[in-house]
Amino acid sequence: MTKTYLTHLECSVCGAVHPHREVQTVCKPCGKSLLARYNLQQAKKELPKFLAGSSCTSLWKYAPILPVQEEENFISLGENISPLLRLPKLGAELGMQNLWIKDEGQLPTGSFKARGLAMAVSKAKELGVKKICLPSAGNAAGAAAAYAARAGLECMVYMPEDTPSVNIKECQAYGAVIKLVKGNISDAGKAMNEARKSNPDWFDVSTLKEPYRLEGKKTMGYELAEQFDGTLPDLIFYPTGGGTGLIGMWKAFDEMEELEWIGPKRPRMISVQSSGCQPIVKAFSERKNESEFWHYAETVASGLRVPKPFADHLILKAIYASGGCALAVTDEEIVSAVKEIASKEGLFVCPEAAATLVALCHLRSKSDVSATDTVVLFNTATGLKYPEIMS
Ligand SMILES: *Cc1c(COP(=O)(O)O)cnc(C)c1O
Numbered sequence: 001m002t003k004t005y006l007t008h009l010e011c012s013v014c015g016a017v018h019p020h021r022e023v024q025t026v027c028k029p030c031g032k033s034l035l036a037r038y039n040l041q042q043a044k045k046e047l048p049k050f051l052a053g054s055s056c057t058s059l060w061k062y063a064p065i066l067p068v069q070e071e072e073n074f075i076s077l078g079e080n081i082s083p084l085l086r087l088p089k090l091g092a093e094l095g096m097q098n099l100w101i102k103d104e105g106q107l108p109t110g111s112f113k114a115r116g117l118a119m120a121v122s123k124a125k126e127l128g129v130k131k132i133c134l135p136s137a138g139n140a141a142g143a144a145a146a147y148a149a150r151a152g153l154e155c156m157v158y159m160p161e162d163t164p165s166v167n168i169k170e171c172q173a174y175g176a177v178i179k180l181v182k183g184n185i186s187d188a189g190k191a192m193n194e195a196r197k198s199n200p201d202w203f204d205v206s207t208l209k210e211p212y213r214l215e216g217k218k219t220m221g222y223e224l225a226e227q228f229d230g231t232l233p234d235l236i237f238y239p240t241g242g243g244t245g246l247i248g249m250w251k252a253f254d255e256m257e258e259l260e261w262i263g264p265k266r267p268r269m270i271s272v273q274s275s276g277c278q279p280i281v282k283a284f285s286e287r288k289n290e291s292e293f294w295h296y297a298e299t300v301a302s303g304l305r306v307p308k309p310f311a312d313h314l315i316l317k318a319i320y321a322s323g324g325c326a327l328a329v330t331d332e333e334i335v336s337a338v339k340e341i342a343s344k345e346g347l348f349v350c351p352e353a354a355a356t357l358v359a360l361c362h363l364r365s366k367s368d369v370s371a372t373d374t375v376v377l378f379n380t381a382t383g384l385k386y387p388e389i390m391s
Pocket residue numbers: 111113139140207239240241242243244245246303304350352353380381
């Protein structure tokens with residue numbers, strides 16, 4: 001199956017339509033994120049629910065509702081459907097019967113960034129791009145460098161100088177050009193944009209500044225619905241940096257409803273951040289639609305160290321629409337939760353994922369989550385990428 005139902009790109013704010021057969025970044029009139037749109041009415045008539053009968057066991061199973069036109073452009077490292085695992089011991093301790101974790105640590109490059117970058121790199125290659133660049137807190141750089149190597153594209157990554165060493169080493173191995181920048185991912189982004197002034201041929205694949213990483217990450221939403229036989233969980237706890245996964249899953253839910261694969265029920269989306277960098281939590285607590293730049297961002301959960309998510313308005317929109325909330329936890333709580341999950345459930349998760357368990361404990365103690373609620377946490381990367389955490 002190589003047919004995609006992709007029809008156009010649409011601005012998430014002003015609605016301006018952009019053609020998909022050329023390279024696109026952000027909305028030309030207003031500068032906000034573009035969203036891929038599909039002919040779902042046609043797809044509904046032609047596609048079986050959850051693509052039943054497909055022999056494909058990776059995210060490319062969903063190719064008809066993904067943006068890449070030609071199968072020869074699928075750049076794949078084996079993005080297998082990630083397991084949805086029960087957390088029986090932690091669930092029992094919290095008095096919960098339906099506690100699950102979706103383990104994205106098993107994806108290529110050890111993090112769920114593989115989903116987004118598989119898609120962005122495939123589409124960039126299809127449209128003739130030769131060089132990609134991005135600022136990253138670590139895992140996105142590794143995934144971009146890996147998929148670029150596989151696709152034969154050049155890759156330049158800008159990372160904070162205190163990025164976990166594994167991320168830097170893997171980028172070196174993949175042959176990416178690496179620039180280390182003093183500060184955080186925002187500083188890395190500034191340095192990159194400065195360099196791009198004299199290198200306009202570098203295509204920027206920053207979070208939500210090109211339309212297709214989101215499409216890769218939305219597959220988490222499709223997989224989740226399929227794994228729960230067409231009923232979504234009651235709550236999803238999502239460790240939020242740039243918000244791609246949260247926004248992507250929310251988009252997937254709308255698409256699946258239009259496809260009549262699921263009903264109108266939606267999970268409450270719980271955005272989890274670190275107390276050292278919590279722009280979304282602050283905006284949520286003030287009932288704002290946009291976040292403010294978080295100064296002196298610092299946390300062991302490097303994927304959450306995003307001082308001002310570019311698509312903050314879309315993150316907040318999804319949280320509000322879902323009846324969810326945003327909350328922050330401390331690094332201390334995160335580190336002890338990493339050990340707790342590992343010793344009790346045999347899963348060495350990343351600190352970002354550990355944050356979601358801490359957040360669940362907080363909401364459970366306030367009775368915001370009931371004993372029978374079906375709850376999904378996200379392990380967004382393997383703990384093996386964070387050797388510094390255990391020292
Ligand atoms: C990037 C990252 C996040 C945040 O993901 P977003 O979709 O950008 O919010 C969470 N956890 C890990 C391990 C990451 O690498």
